[in-house]
Amino acid sequence: MTEISGTRPLPPSQPLARPAQNAADLALRLLQPLEGLLAAGESAEAEVVALRETAQSFQVLLKLTLGNGSQATLEAISPRPLAAGSQLNVTALSDTRLAMVLKVAEAALGSLDLELLPVGSLVQGKVVSSELAAQGKAQAAVYKVLVNLLNTPLAGRQLSIESPRPLAVGSLLSAQVQGSQMLQFLPLAAQLDQLELTQQLAGQQNRQGSLDGLHRALQAMGRDKLPDNLRGAVDRLLGALPDIRQLGDPKLLAQALENSGALLESRLLAGQAGALPQDLKANLLRLIGQLLPALPTPSSLPTAGTSQAMAQALPAFIRNALGALGQANARQQALSFPLPSRLAQTAEDEGDLATLLKLAAAAVSRLQTHQLSSLAQTQVTPEGNLLTTWQLEVPMRNQQELVPLQIKLQQEQESRQEKDARKESLWRVELAFDLEPLGPLQVQAQLIQGSLSSQLWAERSDTARLIDHELPHLRERLLAAGLNVGELACRQGKPPQGQRTTLEQRWVDETA
Structure with missing residues (x-):
């Protein structure tokens, strides 16, 4: 497999002059005699079935079609590579040599039609x-x-x-x-990064669970039954969560987004350790750190035999995994919004330390699923625009319950060639939450050049009617905030899953 570090323009579309080749250069040496298939001077049609490069030449497998319609397969040595599927006219020079003439096919493209293949394809x-x-x-x-x-x-x-x-x-x-x-x-390194991202996303998504499952398990167990060190970790975790009424304040909302756990790694790299006591992911990791010493040690590590077997299987696994990067399941798992909870009800009711550890780990996996989904959806669109995605979740305290608020922000920046042209940004915002007595709600909004349009989706019919009645008041408040308001609508049900922009990913040399 070959990696290319540089980029060069495509050559001009006019045909390239090739040096003349003599008949010997165009001759094929057969690895077995013709045995009467063709007499000297007779011609036939041939198709290149396969090509394999050797030290000094190329070994080809030919499917020969004779004048009477019968076919035969021959192996030959060629001084030049012949693409699989190439059509040839061959003439027998002797019982072990064939003169070859490559049939004229469509001229190779020297440029690309950007209407068929937009920038970014x-x-x-x-x-x-x-x-x-x-x-x-x-x-x-x-x-x-x-x-x-x-x-x-x-x-x-x-x-x-x-x-x-x-x-x-x-x-x-x-x-x-x-x-x-x-x-x-x-x-190739970029493809391996994509493979690692896909594998991590699949693993985290299969393990994830909502934080409200951990909250219900803690309520069932009772705070007083916890050891002192665990009680302090739980108090820090739950005490840092915002109250639902606070999120109406823009400053407190921005603070809740920063402390959602999605920015933990970047804050650590920036040296912002002082902000970590309020960070959701940091508090979950502290709780896990307090739970681990109270549990039995993990079971045995992989044996030497297991490691050896994994090493032997790794090349085939890598080839198969790289080849599967473009499959629909791998592409769509990053686009799941809102993220469903996969927590089993039986696990919530067990109420022991092992269950708390499992639920805390599931909550961390849920955070990391959002983070990985953000990376997977950040890309260059076929139109050449840069699409940046931030996907996160803010658990809100609503009296004695936790309500997860899922948020996806996308910024699409136009690709412009003019240096002085100002790049326009299209912002897309998606919200999803389930708040009693309204039930499940989703909001989709778009903002560009100060113009806002939005659609709301309510699964309950009475909620849809209530929101539709309140939309004129929402429009008035948006206009008062200085926005140009376009469509505002509320529908019953769930948003349709439309076409998503994804890049087909495949880089694996199947001949290796």
């Missing part, structure tokens, strides 16, 4: 050939590379590109469109 292809085109004392080496496109509406076409280094024939490449004649190749 992912292009995947397989290297067919890689030849040195230019090299001099004052000129760096340039290799002409021919790539078979595997995805996009141009799948099946060939693309001619330039590379500062040779690329192994058969390598699978992945690149992002930067312009009609410019590609930004994605190195």
Whole structure:
């Protein structure tokens, strides 16, 4: 597999002049005699089924179609690479040599149609050939590379590109469109980062549970039954949660967002340790730290035999996992909003320290699922715009209950070529919560250039009617705040799951 660190423009679209090759250069040496399939001077049609690179040449597998319609399979040695699927005219020179003429196919693309492939689109292809085109004392080496496109509406076409280094024939490449004649190749390291993100997201999402499950278990157990050290950790955790009435104050709302746990790692890197007593994730980790010593030690570590078996299986696992990055399940798990709770009711009712540890760990996994979902959704759209996502959850105290408020913020910045042009930002906000007596609610809003539009979704019909009646008052308050208000509507049910923008991810050399 080949990583490409640099980016070069695509070559011009006019055909490149190739040096003349003599008949010997275009001859194939058979690994087994024809045995009467073709007499000397007879011709037939052939298709390249497979290609394998050897030390000095290329071994090809040909499917031969004779004049009478019968077919045969031959193995031969070629002095040049032949792409799988290439059509040939072959003529028998002897019982072990064939003259080869490559049939003229569609000319390789020298530029990309940005209407078919907008800036930001992912292009995947397989290297067919890689030849040195230019090299001099004052000129760096340039290799002409021919790539078979595997995805996009141009799948099946060939693309001619330039590379500062040779690329192994058969390598699978992945690149992002930067312009009609410019590609930004994605190195393998970026794909491994994406693999790690996908695996971590799947693991955290399967383990996550809402913080209100831990709160109910603590209420069932009783605060007085806890050891002193645990009682202090629980008091710090619950005491730092905001009251639902406080979130009407913009400053207190901003403070609640900062202390939601989504920014813990960045605050630690910035040296803001003084703010950690109010951070939700930090308080959950402190509680877990107090619970662990009170429990039995973990079971045995992996044995040497297990480690060896894992090491032997790792290459195949990596290939399979990288190949699965573009599958629908992997793409969609980052887009789940609101995040459902996966907490079993039986676990909530057990009421012992082991259960508290399990519920606290599930709450941390829920926080980390939101964080990983933010990373997975932050990307460059096919239009070339930068989409940044922040997904988090703020547990609110509503008298004796906890109400999780899930929030997703997205900022989409236009990609403009003019240096002096001001980039416009489109903000999208999604809220989800379940507050009695209203029931489950979701809010979707968009803000651009001071203009706001919003849709609300209520699962209960009486709640939908109540909100619809109050929308004129909401419009008045938004106008008083200086906003231009567009559509405001409330519907019963849940928001539809529309099309999402995702990048197909696949970089794995299946020939390795």
